[in-house]
Amino acid sequence: DAGVIQSPRHEVTEMGQEVTLRCKPISGHNSLFWYRQTMMRGLELLIYFNNNVPIDDSGMPEDRFSAKMPNASFSTLKIQPSEPRDSAVYFCASSSGLAGRDEQFFGPGTRLTVL
């Protein structure tokens, strides 16, 4: 299996622009998670989906952030408009949710820089 795939790996944009991050979970996994990692705040869970349905979005920082999962093999995290404080590494993770095999598998991350 290819593991969790994220694109792009690096994104540099200017303040005010729209940014879209993409994630393809491991085939057969039914839970998907978006995290943000910064030096100041560490690893934060932004939102997670179960069977394509958002379950907990309490970590989404504000209305500029939105996430979708239109099908079991694709999710997006959108920031519009972007701000310099959004600069971070964004990780996507997936898990099968099966008893005893519930660990999360992380993608390589997208490093976002907002100038």
Next chain:
Amino acid sequence: GNSVTQMEGPVTLSEEAFLTINCTYTATGYPSLFWYVQYPGEGLQLLLKATKADDKGSNKGFEATYRKETTSFHLEKGSVQVSDSAVYFCALRRLAGGGNKLTFGTGTQLKVEL
């Protein structure tokens, strides 16, 4: 609510030294406990896990024992290598009402020198 507390880093050790990274947790019920490792420039990888009290998780020479009486899950390795340099995250998952959501600690950076 659920929380995980890890020792502050960075931890700097010489190769072949003994490693302990402390982790304690707060949670209701019986959470599953995990250690994840993040190598530079990569995502987190599961290192080991334990799902019930007194279970010992082990992998790549690392081990951790689920201690319910002290609410701890300390990570240990008898002899570290330079290649173990990474950031280590302790995490818990409380099944009831928590779904697959993990609560992570802040991470502990380990640096191993020759």
